[in-house]
Amino acid sequence: MSAELMDFAEAMELFDPVLGLEVHVELNTATKMFCGCANQFGSEPNSNTCPVCLGLPGSLPVVNGKAIESAIRIGLALGCTIAESCRFARKNYFYPDMTKDFQTSQYDEPIAAEGLVELEVDGEVFAIEIERAHMEEDAGKLVHVGGASGRIGDAEYSLVDYNRAGTPLIEIVTKPITGTGAKAAAVGRAYVSYLRDLMRALGVSDVRMEQGSLRCDANISLMPKGTTTFGLRTETKNVNSLRSIENALTYEIRRQAAVLAAGGKVTQETRHWHEEGYTTPGRSKEEAEDYRYFPEPDLVPVAPNHAWVEELRGTLPEPPAVKGKRLQQAWGFAAQEFADIVNSGSLDLIEATVTAGASPAAARKWWLTELARRANETGVELAELPISPAQVAAVQALVDAGTVNDKLARQVIDGVLAGEGEPAEVVVARNLAVVSDDSALTEAVDRAIAAYPDVAAKIREGKVQAAGALIGAVMKDLRGQADAARVRELIVDRLS
Amino acid sequence: MALTTSDVARLGALARIRLTEAELQQLAPQLEVILQAVATVSQAVGPDTPATSHAVPLRNVFRADEVEPSLPTQAVLAAAPSVEDGRFRVPRILGEEA
Numbered sequence: 001m002s003a004e005l006m007d008f009a010e011a012m013e014l015f016d017p018v019l020g021l022e023v024h025v026e027l028n029t030a031t032k033m034f035c036g037c038a039n040q041f042g043s044e045p046n047s048n049t050c051p052v053c054l055g056l057p058g059s060l061p062v063v064n065g066k067a068i069e070s071a072i073r074i075g076l077a078l079g080c081t082i083a084e085s086c087r088f089a090r091k092n093y094f095y096p097d098m099t100k101d102f103q104t105s106q107y108d109e110p111i112a113a114e115g116l117v118e119l120e121v122d123g124e125v126f127a128i129e130i131e132r133a134h135m136e137e138d139a140g141k142l143v144h145v146g147g148a149s150g151r152i153g154d155a156e157y158s159l160v161d162y163n164r165a166g167t168p169l170i171e172i173v174t175k176p177i178t179g180t181g182a183k184a185a186a187v188g189r190a191y192v193s194y195l196r197d198l199m200r201a202l203g204v205s206d207v208r209m210e211q212g213s214l215r216c217d218a219n220i221s222l223m224p225k226g227t228t229t230f231g232l233r234t235e236t237k238n239v240n241s242l243r244s245i246e247n248a249l250t251y252e253i254r255r256q257a258a259v260l261a262a263g264g265k266v267t268q269e270t271r272h273w274h275e276e277g278y279t280t281p282g283r284s285k286e287e288a289e290d291y292r293y294f295p296e297p298d299l300v301p302v303a304p305n306h307a308w309v310e311e312l313r314g315t316l317p318e319p320p321a322v323k324g325k326r327l328q329q330a331w332g333f334a335a336q337e338f339a340d341i342v343n344s345g346s347l348d349l350i351e352a353t354v355t356a357g358a359s360p361a362a363a364r365k366w367w368l369t370e371l372a373r374r375a376n377e378t379g380v381e382l383a384e385l386p387i388s389p390a391q392v393a394a395v396q397a398l399v400d401a402g403t404v405n406d407k408l409a410r411q412v413i414d415g416v417l418a419g420e421g422e423p424a425e426v427v428v429a430r431n432l433a434v435v436s437d438d439s440a441l442t443e444a445v446d447r448a449i450a451a452y453p454d455v456a457a458k459i460r461e462g463k464v465q466a467a468g469a470l471i472g473a474v475m476k477d478l479r480g481q482a483d484a485a486r487v488r489e490l491i492v493d494r495l496s
Numbered sequence: 497m498a499l500t501t502s503d504v505a506r507l508g509a510l511a512r513i514r515l516t517e518a519e520l521q522q523l524a525p526q527l528e529v530i531l532q533a534v535a536t537v538s539q540a541v542g543p544d545t546p547a548t549s550h551a552v553p554l555r556n557v558f559r560a561d562e563v564e565p566s567l568p569t570q571a572v573l574a575a576a577p578s579v580e581d582g583r584f585r586v587p588r589i590l591g592e593e594a
Contacts (some may be wrong), residue, residue, distance in 0.1 A: 036562065038566070050566050051567070063559060087549055095589065096589065142572065145580075157585055157586065158585075159580055159581060160583055160584040161582075161583050162572075292510060293547030299553040301549070301550065
């Protein structure tokens with residue numbers, strides 16, 4: 001399946017990439033776009049459906065007002081102009097994930113258009129122009145059955161779950177992005193990451209790429225250096241993580257460069273990204289698609305009045321980039337340290353942990369190391385771990401108070417994650433508090449001195465650095481439940 | 497511009513309707529008559545009449561974002577020609593990927 005690829009650096013000497021990104025965001029409204037069925041991921045198949053989202057004859061859609069509100073807020077946050085009046089349109093095509101044989105979308109009158117997003121990538125600022133953000137509905141979910149690969153080409157038949165059919169979607173489309181050069185892939189990634197943070201800050205979507213609530217189609221074409229006419233582009237679908245966006249764009253740049261350099265022509269087509277690191281051609285676009293769009297006769301126009309739009313503008317959160325700068329400064333992190341936080345998706349969690357009383361350094365440490373590792377191991381997002389920022393702050397408070405040391409704190413976290421209660425309760429239930437009783441500590445120190453007379457002798461001679469071995473022995477004796485610094489003091493005390 | 501039989505054949509293909517040559521010959525002029533009728537109406541409309549996509553001058557008809565009961569899954573699946581694993585079973589689709 002692998003195609004000829006040109007070395008990336010060489011491709012960058014010969015060509016300028018032109019990017020275009022289409023991002024679909026599933027809104028987290030309680031109900032679907034046009035009916036009162038629950039908008040919920042993970043329900044029993046076909047349990048959240050009704051005559052409207054099943055497209056049964058005679059059923060009539062009614063627009064979800066909350067979805068319009070979210071669409072307007074998204075448009076405003078992207079710096080778009082909100083249409084004074086807009087309408088829905090039918091996009092006609094046949095596919096079994098589509099109950100009505102048309103998708104209710106927007107065509108000539110999107111709710112939001114002409115926006116601007118500014119991104120910083122490696123210290124360079126890129127202005128991404130937004131062409132439009134429009135409302136539409138999602139389709140059902142297909143599972144292909146038969147064939148070893150699970151991919152459609154080998155499938156014998158398909159199974160459809162219509163729970164997702166009718167879920168409100170916002171499609172955000174950029175204008176062609178030029179001038180990114182070798183940073184094209186990084187800019188693509190940064191843009192989607194920015195949208196994810198923005199949607200999260202707006203509270204309009206779960207933006208879970210792995211669950212499909214944020215999806216990206218990446219368009220890219222190449223033009224020979226020094227020219228300004230766009231080349232033929234490919235549209236890569238199925239790009240379900242930030243890393244994949246970067247990898248897929250890099251791959252397509254290298255593949256197209258090889259095609260062009262060999263005197264060939266890029267086929268304008270849809271391609272599919274494979275996590276193994278390559279793209280394959282999908283639907284060919286030999287014939288221009290003809291969706292026969294026409295205004296949706298079952299829905300009346302949406303005409304948000306000025307006062308409503310301004311009221312919604314007042315609800316916009318602090319832009320993620322502004323918030324980031326503010327917090328980075330307040331917390332005193334270096335740029336890279338802060339970037340790690342943003343990239344891990346833990347900014348809000350760390351902010352809440354700091355608000356709950358932990359120091360920024362401690363909050364960062366827990367979320368980016370211990371908790372990130374557990375999230376990784378169990379395959380969930382950080383925010384899904386069954387521990388709250390307040391509980392993390394409470395664990396750190398126990399460390400600060402000397403009740404537990406770092407090692408014991410990790411066991412406290414184990415307990416909280418296992419549902420054993422609040423951190424303080426876990427300490428009691430698991431008997432994790434450090435031994436702070438000096439007589440118990442002294443006894444353990446004496447046992448260690450007796451067990452390692454050679455080491456003790458060295459310390460007596462003033463080689464205090466040898467104390468490590470005795471501290472280790474005491475910690476082992478007390479099952480780790482001691483404050484190492486205090487143990488050290490006692491050892492030095494005893495042997496001086 | 498008159499509607500040709502190949503226009504009608506293409507529209508038929510897009511709508512998944514297979515038409516014989518005889519049907520194309522019959523339908524093209526009939527559809528042409530309809531298009532001309534619409535064109536006549538268009539000519540009668542002055543420039544001061546805004547285009548609308550809806551017969552009733554209504555705007556902003558919204559529903560509250562409140563969950564209403566869905567259909568029982570069994571009733572939904574009863575409408576499917578074939579069912580497997582709680583899902584609609586459909587023939588494999590060639591040449592496209594979801």
